[in-house]
Amino acid sequence: MSPALAKLSALLPDLAPWRASRDFRLLWVQGLVTFFSSAMAMIALPLQIKEMTGSPLAVGAMGAVELVPLVVFGLYGGALADAVDRRKVILVTEAGLGLLALILLVNALLPEPMLWPLYVVAAGVSALAGLQRPALDSLLARIVPHEHQTAAAALNSLRWQMGAIAGPALAGLVVAYAGHAPAYGVTIAGFAASVLLCRRLSPAPPAHDAEKPSLRGIAEGARYAWSRPVLLGTYAIDLAAMFFAFPNTIFPFLADELDADWSLGLMYAAGSLGSLVLGMTSGWTSKVRRHGLLVVAGATGWGLAIAAAGWFGNLWLVLLCLAFAGAGDMLSGLGRSTIWNQTIPEELRGRLAGIEVLSYSVGPQLGQVRAGAMAGWTGTRSAIWTGGVACVASVGLLCLALPKLLTYDSETDEDSLRRKAQQEAAQRGTASENSARDSTAGTV
Structure with missing residues (x-):
């Protein structure tokens, strides 16, 4: 290999975590599927609120209903991830997010869609995300070797950026030309595929002496x-x-x-x-x-x-x-x-x-x-x-x-x-x- 090619190769993302861990590969693909499919709902939901109310305040209120569940369930989700099988937490929350997307689809198909379910779903998504994220993040430390952690973080960030750029752009086209209901349908299909991928993950049981989730356990972490x-x-x-x-x-x-x-x-x-x-x-x-x-x-x-x-x-x-x-x-x-x-x-x-x-x-x-x-x-x-x-x-x-x-x-x-x-x-x-x-x- 020429020196120029060697230098270029050194800049390319390190694929060592991908080669070393089957579970990392599964989570990487699952995350990409989830990013693209959930982008549909992320674009469609605020747009639907805007079209139903015509109020910037009503759209901005989504952030208010999402913050408290994220904080409360994020802390509880951290304690839960140390006490139960993290794979089960990811599976259950992915299935729950798919059910919430189904609620959005049913509501969008009504002759006159209702406003309040949109806020309830937004709060529910925030709560489930708070429960899931600690299990996902802590699982990475277990399935990727110590020396490959930086490379794994780079590959995960690369996946997220790909989803952040292409996901909303594709979602915008689907919502603009097909409407809210098809966008929610794509979200449901994405979560279904994600659940199937997560089922193939290896079990990630807690330590034998792990305590049940509690305020004392959360305080210990703090x-x-x-x-x-x-x-x-x-x-x-x-x-x-x-x-x-x-x-x-x-x-x-x-x-x-x-x-x-x-x-x-x-x-x-x-x-x-x-x-x-x-x-x-x-x-x-x-x-x-x-x-x-x-x-x-x-x-x-x-x-x-x-x-x-x-x-x-x-x-x-x-x-x-x-x-x-x-x-x-x-x-x-x-x-x-x-x-x-x-x-x-x-x-x-x-x-x-x-x-x-x-x-x-x-x-x-x-x-x-x-x-x-x-x-x-x-x-x-x-x-x-x-x-x-x-x-x-x-x-x-x-x-x-x-x-x-x-x-x-x-x-x-x-x-x-x-x-x-x-x-x-x-x-x-x-x-x-x-x-x-x-x-x-x-x-x-």
């Missing part, structure tokens, strides 16, 4: 997170970055100020495009050991790019900055995911995954409130660039307060080494059980 400066740093930096520099809610006003209403869709897609480009060239991240630096560099890049997007008055420069922001966000996400999966003990992984759900879902919600309030007070572009500057400043302050995040090294960190040994012991135990089972079968 105490563990608080006692680990590296983990605390990942949560705090993500919350700060999203709170200060998540301006998506005011993009329509930015498009107006730039006299380019037609560019609104490009603004929403630019971040995903930047993340996709980084994902397609993420091979080098598999060789990184200092994942805390990825978190800090990505969050800093995100803040600087958002500040630049608010400062520039040229549309194409704004879109370029938003793309760079998306790449920074993905880089930070790769570092966070790797640290979580490389350091958190198996018996606490679900509960900490519940806390992670809050760290990356509450921040954007509060960030949209901040951006909207600042835009009303100081103007749209000022709200964007000052938020980016505040993001960079807060990341710097958090690095001073939590210096262990910057010095984290996956090959020397005590929690990382302990988790690696735990995973290797579990793999040896599984191999011994399989060998004993094969030996018994051979004597029968």
